[in-house]
Amino acid sequence: MQGSREAFPRRRVRGIEKDPELVKIAKSKGLDVVCGDGLAVSWKGLDVILNPPYKDAETWVRKGIEEAESCAVLLRLGFLASRKRRPLWEKHPPSRLVVLSKRPAFINGRTDACDYAWFIWERKSPVYTGVRISWIG
Secondary structure, X not given: OOOXXXXXXXXXXXXXXXXXXXXXXXXXXXXOEXXXXXXXXXXXXXXXXXXXXXXXXHHHXXXXXXXXXXXXXXXXXHHHOOOXXXXXXXXXXXXXXXXXXXXXXXXXXXXXOOOEEEEEEEOOOOOOOXXXXXXXX
């Protein structure tokens, strides 16, 4: 049946969160989340979705690119604009960039003044074929 849920394979979804309070909240909502460090475990063969701490985001992105089958990372759009990260983008451009029209709400429903996007890398499509990204300076 076209469009039915049966057409898609069921996958187990599991989360890792460092903050024990957030783990409790997730578990109270019936989610399979453990307390731990996501950087300390292997992502080989996995599809990962990340909302990393901004100050360490490049470390998380690099791990996703190197290990995961696919990696979707929620980041500020400003993450693109950095001389320091330019080599990362040139060597590993995302497969897709999905810009959020509405800013996401985080803890306690609050948002900030930054624009966000899902940066997506897929091992199956290593060559970026969408909109070309270029930098000046």
